[in-house]
Amino acid sequence: DVSVIAWAPVGTLTYDGTPKSVALEGLDLVALVGDDELPLQYGGDLEATNAGSYVATVALGELANYEFVGWDVQDLEWSIGKASYDMSNVAWNHASLEIEEGDEFEPFALVGLPEGVTATYVITYNGQEVDSFEAIGEYVITAVLAQDDVDNYEIATFAETASLTINEKVIPGEELELRLTSLGDVIVTYDGRSRNIGAQAQVNVDEVPAYTYAWTKDNVAVNSNQATLSVKGVRDSGSYRLTVTATLEDGRSATESVVINVRISALALDMSRVNWNYLIDPASFVYDGNAHTVELSNLPTLVGGDQWTDFLTYSGQVSGTTVGDYVASFAISGMDNYTYANHVERNLAWSIAKGEYDLSGAGWRNAHITITEGEAFEFAVDDLPEGVSLVRFEYVDAQGRRIEQPSLPGEYLVTPILRGEDEDNYNAPVWDKAPANLTILSGTDHKDYFDEDGNLLVVISKPGGLNSANYTVSRNFRLPVALDFSDINKGHAVLVSAYQITTTDVINPADQYEVKIFVPAQARGRKLHAVYVNDQGKVVEMNGTLGNDGYMVFYTNHFSIYGVAAEEGTSKAINWIWILVAVIIVLIVIIICLLLALARRKKKDDKDDEPKEEPVGAVKPSEKKEEPVQEEPQEEEPQEEPAQEEPQEEPQPEPEPEPEPEPEPEPEPVQEEEPQEEQLTLKESLALAKETETRTRRTKADIAKLLTDQFGDEVEINSRANKTKTGLPLADTHYFVEEDGKSCFVYVYETDAATVMLLRLNDQDAHAVREEGHDIQRSAFPKSKDSWYTVVVDDSYSDEDLNKMFALSCGAAVPKAEPLPEPEPQEEEEDLDIDLDLEGGPREFKDRSMQARLIQADEIMQSRYEALKNAALSYKKIGDRQAWGYETFSRGRAPVMRV
CATH class of the missing domain: 2.60.500 (Surface Active Protein fold)
Known part of the structure; x- marks a missing residue:
């Protein structure tokens, strides 16, 4: 089988002076026996060197013992192409030449011609072919190529021409001289004006030359071919060099340069009076239905037509209409021509306060x-x-x-x-x-009051006391009763009223009913006791609560009322007695008897163990005159026997001369360390803040943000309005939080001038604050065994100063456990102090009324504080009323009082 035999591919062949040949392929695939060979008969052109076309032939003869099948090899036509001369390096020795008449020059010729290529040259002058360069003017030189081998190479070409310009011979004139005179250096402070810098040029010939200008600034080229440059701002300062070249028409030229110094200093701006308009006049940002915009005020005037709008931009909530809190920012850029010290915080937290209705026309x-x-x-x-x-x-x-x-x-x-x-x-x-x-x-002189059925209810007080009356009611009644009073001789205690009303339900005798007695605001905060005489003739104090509406509420079936006022000094004792008598003598007793026979109330048995010190509506003295509210007392354990007996002694005459008021001993442990230091009342602290002038006033919101940024979740922020609904100052109260509870460590009041903080600090930390140069004073408010200090936040306090003080205060607010001394049972037990947060209106107090906080009485209590706080109080709900229960501790010197 010889079908696999064929001419091998020839491809493109190009002349290079070496032989090229063709051959068959596939011969090795035809296997013959022994030394037998294929009888191939070649003819034509199997090999060639020069460029041209060729034909190769082959025939297959016969061979004994073989039969060849599949032979199909035809004649092969193949060729060798012409090569091209490499003209890439060919060029004129003078592509363009300009000479003066009579000057000699190297003849024009091509360089880089490949071997086998020669050139002859044709000179053209004004379109005519000439033999030489004689006349003045421009000549064009063209190359004509010839090659030795035209059979094997393509015709070589070179299209580029050369040129020669012959100018008239110039007779040299006088040498050109150039002199430059600078317009002067510029050394000024920025004033917004533009000034030209440059130089005047002079030459020594009458002909006016052509000038070219080259500028550099601090050795850097300036792209400007101008005689002068304009400079104006600080950025234009530098060392300028002006290089001037003067050229005459005959080609003569001269070059000179001059150095000009520019020093423009920035203009200093006085920004000391600049501030946010909100901080300058925050009182004007009150809702009036119009948009309020914050911006920088008292900006200094700029020069040269510069406007602040070109440099000052605002962002954030710059404008607002409705009441709320906003945050705005400003940025200054591009003021290279000015220097200034910015004393204004870039970010402003501002607000629009609630407006006041105009009642002037009502x-x-x-x-x-x-x-x-x-x-x-x-x-x-x-x-x-x-x-x-x-x-x-x-x-x-x-x-x-x-x-x-x-x-x-x-x-x-x-x-x-x-x-x-x-x-x-x-x-x-x-x-x-x-x-x-x-x-x-009065429409009648009759002093008796009757119900709608004509039954006598009660009569107005008469010299002989109240008349008794029996009556039947089926609804709630308000009985108009005036109270008798008489003096008793135990210290300054005054019996201000006494009467008895016994209610009897015909179906359920001796049932208990809800009684509400109105306590005037002037009497709240005094020690008032509600008592009744039981069937054994024993005087028993009632468990009552003072509600938000000013009424004392308790449950009984008969009762008497008297009030006791304890004075703080002998000089004021008589006045307070008469004031209290005058106030309480006019009390109207409001008795609501719920006599629904089919709907009985749950009974709440009164215990005889109410401590004598527990007042109705008693609060710690303070400068604020908000109405205090007392938590509902709960019953103590039976073993607290002395608390039961003390109320019996109250109405008995005693020869003791003017005993000290009971609240006095409480603050003595606090004052022992610094008895000489004067304590500021809250009123004095607020007055001091109002007299303090500040450039940048800090608000309660600023203090709250500082605490949040510094302590995060370690503090609980309690932000409130600046005043109560009645116009009294209202503080933000912030708490330090740990896993086992929280403790208040700072009160923050905001005035129209400075902000004042009441900060809890121990004496050592307070001394450290004073060592930093800050004037803080001891505060009499709030009443506590701990030390509190008045801090008027003026311009001397930086954020860092305040954060250090907060850190010290938080350390003071959370006492660390100390080793317990051995218990001393022979010593008299001390009562726990009760600290009630009574700020805010009735609604606010209602929300916090169950958040009374225990405060340890002395250092002995510190280690037991956690267990007491967690185990002493338990919450329970009785009907639709709430109460706090308690348990008694008998461990060491840790008595548990009711809250």
Whole structure:
């Protein structure tokens, strides 16, 4: 089988002076026996060297013993192409040449011609072929190529031409001289003006040359071919070099350079008065329905037409209309021509405060009404501003009690209670004018009061005391009763009222009913005791609570009332007695007897173990006059026997001369360390803050942010308004939090001037703060065994200073455990102090009323504080009332008092 035999591919062959050949392929695939060979007969051109076309032939003959099949090899036509000369290195020795008449030059010729190629040259002058370069003008030289081998090489070509310019011979003239005179250096402070720098040029010939200019600034080229440059700002300062070249038409030229110094200094701006307009006048950022915008005020004037809008940009919440908190920022850039010291915080936390309704046009329609008992009356106010409506009228009698609807003879002050529609953007409207007067004249001389069925209820007090009366009721009643009083001789204790009312349910004898007694605001905070005489003739104190509405509430079936006022010094004792007598003598006893036969209330048995020191509505003295509220007392364990006996001794005459008031011993351990240091009251601390001038006032929000940034979750932030609804100062109270509880360590009050902090510090830490140059003073508020200090936050306190003080205070606020001494049972036990946070209105207090905090009484208590706090109190709910229970500890000197 010889079908596999064929001509091998030839490809493209190019002349290079060496032989080229063709051959068959596949011969090795045909196997013959022994030394036998294929009988191939070649013809034609199997090999060639020169360029051209060729034909190769082959035939297959016969061979004994073989039969060849599949032979199909045809004649092969193949060729060798012409080569090309390498002209890549060919060039003119003068591509362009310019000479003067008579000058000699090297003849024009091509260089780099390949071997086998020669050139002849044709000279053209003004379109005519010439033999030589003689006349003045421009010549074109063209090369004509010839080659030795035209059979094996392509025709060589070179299209580029050369040129020769022959100029007229110039006779040299006078040498050109150039002199430069600088316009002067620029040494100024930036004033916004532009100034030209440069030089004047002079030459020594009459002909005006052509000038070229080259500038460099601090050895860096400036892209400007101008005689002068304009400089204006600080960035233009530097060392300039001006190089000038003067050239005449005949080619003569001269070059000179001059150095010009520019020093423009930045203009210093006085930014000491610059501040956010909000910080300058925060009182103007009050809601009025219009947009309020924060910006920098007192900016200095710029020069040269510069405007702050070109450099100053604001971002964030720069403008606002509604009440709320906002954050704005500013940035200054591109002010290279000015120097300034920025004393303003770039970020501003600002707010729009609630507005006040304008009640200036409102007034009473009838400011005084006099009626006879039983007659109807109606008060009205006119010209209330838009968005304000009348809710109701509040009536206060001569004893300071609020009366829902006055009907008894007497004098009453009338105040409208108003409501604003826009609570989000306006403070609640408060009537700021004089109250109206209501006079109810007695319509009869009869002093007895009857119910609707004609049964006698109770009579007004007479010299012989109250008349008794039996009556039947089926609903709640308010009994108009005036109270008798008489003096008792135990210190300054005054029996201000005493009476007995016994209620009997015909179905359930001796049942207990809810009794509400109104306590005037002037009497709250004094030691008032509610007692009754039991069937054995024993005087027993009642367990009562003072509610948000000013009423003392307890449960009984008969009772007597007397009040005890303990004075703080002998000089004031008599005055306080008479003040208390005058206030409480006019108490109206409000008795609500729930006599529903089919719906009985749960009984709440009164215990005889109420401690004598437990006051109704007693709070620690402070500068604030908010109404205190007392948590509902719970019963103590039976073993607390002395607490049961003490109330019996209260009404008995005693010869003891003016005993010290019971609250006095409490702060003595605190004052022993620094008895000479004067303590500031809260009122004095606030007055001191209002007299302090600050450039940048810190707000309560600033203090809260510092605490959050410094301590994070280790503090609990309790932010509130600056004032109560009645206009009294209201503090932010912040707590240090640990795994086992929290402790208040700072009160923050904000005034119209500076902000004042009441900071808990031990004496050693307070001394360290003073060593830093800060003036802090001992504070009398809040009352506590710990040391509190007044800190008026003026400009001397940096954020770092405040953070250090907070760190010291937090350390003081959380006592560390100390080794316990051996118990000394023979010593008298000390009571735990009770610290109630009574700030805020009734609604706020209601939310916190169950958050009374125990405070350890002395160092002995510190290690037992955690167990006491976690185990002493337990919460329980009785019906629809809540109460705190307690357990008694008898470990060492740790008595548990009720909270």
